[in-house]
Amino acid sequence: MIKTINHEFDIDLLDIIKPTLNIKIKKNDTNSHNFKMNISNGKTPYDLTGSEAKVYFKKQDGTKVFLSGVLDDPTNGKLSCLLTTQTATYAGIVAFEVTIFGTDGEVLTSLTCDFTILDVLRDDEAIESASEFTALQDVMAQVGGATKVTNSTTNGNIMINNVESKVYDDTTLKTKIGGTVLTTTAKDITTAINELNCFWYTKINADRPLKNQA
Numbered sequence: 284m285i286k287t288i289n290h291e292f293d294i295d296l297l298d299i300i301k302p303t304l305n306i307k308i309k310k311n312d313t314n315s316h317n318f319k320m321n322i323s324n325g326k327t328p329y330d331l332t333g334s335e336a337k338v339y340f341k342k343q344d345g346t347k348v349f350l351s352g353v354l355d356d357p358t359n360g361k362l363s364c365l366l367t368t369q370t371a372t373y374a375g376i377v378a379f380e381v382t383i384f385g386t387d388g389e390v391l392t393s394l395t396c397d398f399t400i401l402d403v404l405r406d407d408e409a410i411e412s413a414s415e416f417t418a419l420q421d422v423m424a425q426v427g428g429a430t431k432v433t434n435s436t437t438n439g440n441i442m443i444n445n446v447e448s449k450v451y452d453d454t455t456l457k458t459k460i461g462g463t464v465l466t467t468t469a470k471d472i473t474t475a476i477n478e479l480n481c482f483w484y485t486k487i488n489a490d491r492p493l494k495n496q497a
Contacts, residue, residue, distance in 0.1 A: 288363070291319040294381060294393050296329060306398035313368040320352075320381065322360035322393075331357035335384040338364045340402075343375030352381065374402040 290306050298314065308316050318338070322329040336352030347368050352362040362381075379402055380391040 285315060287317050289317050290398075291321070291428045293321045293323060294396070295323050295325065296391065297323075297325050298394050303398050303494055304396055304398050308366070308371055308398065309401050310371055310374045311368065312366070312371050313347045314365060316366045316371075318364045318366065319355070320362050320364070322362065322381065322383075329383075331360055331362060331383065333357075333386045336362050337382045337384070338379055339382060340370055340377055340379045342370075342373045342377050343496060346373070373402050373438050376400075386438070402464055409419035421447045446469050 290304075292302070292306075294302065294303055304458045323329065331354050334354070338350045338352050338356065340348040340350070344350070346369075348367070350364050350367065350370070352364045355361045355363050376397050378395050378397045383389075383391045385391070409430070
């Protein structure tokens with residue numbers, strides 16, 4: 284488990300000028316940044332006892348995130364909010380404000396503050412769709428990602444995530460299978476092959492198990 288980064292700052296409910304926060308977070312960071320807010324009324328800590336706090340975020344693309352605040356020390360006006368995935372999914376300026384709900388229906392909202400989500404070099408969507416990352420997909424398959432197994436143009440072989448593998452010695456197997464595609468959630472290649480073996484053996488109704496060369 285990684286250590287959470289705490290961003291501590293003050294929010295004065297008497298402020299009439301928007302506070303400037305020098306907080307920069309990388310896109311798609313998840314459950315790793317925690318806002319620790321000191322709520323005050325002037326120089327006096329604002330007592331949050333019995334209240335409920337919500338933090339409202341608006342990303343630069345216009346989408347919004349609503350999170351519950353945790354009252355760490357309500358008497359002294361201290362609350363925190365752990366940023367979830369959706370808070371950091373879009374690079375740009377994120378505006379936010381804290382709203383306090385009292386026990387008698389009162390509603391009190393802070394001035395709007397903002398922080399910055401910075402883009403990352405890593406692009407998960409590009410990694411998933413680009414052909415240059417076949418090797419990475421193969422590694423992902425062995426540690427828990429989906430494994431795609433298809434027929435090879437070479438008799439007796441199969442393709443595992445587009446990598447040709449020698450598996451069977453039945454030279455007529457390819458024509459018997461008829462273009463079958465099997466997708467499995469096996470966590471390693473051996474398990475994927477064993478699962479494929481059972482599937483294909485049943486499909487072609489053979490009299491004997493298929494011999495494994497791998």
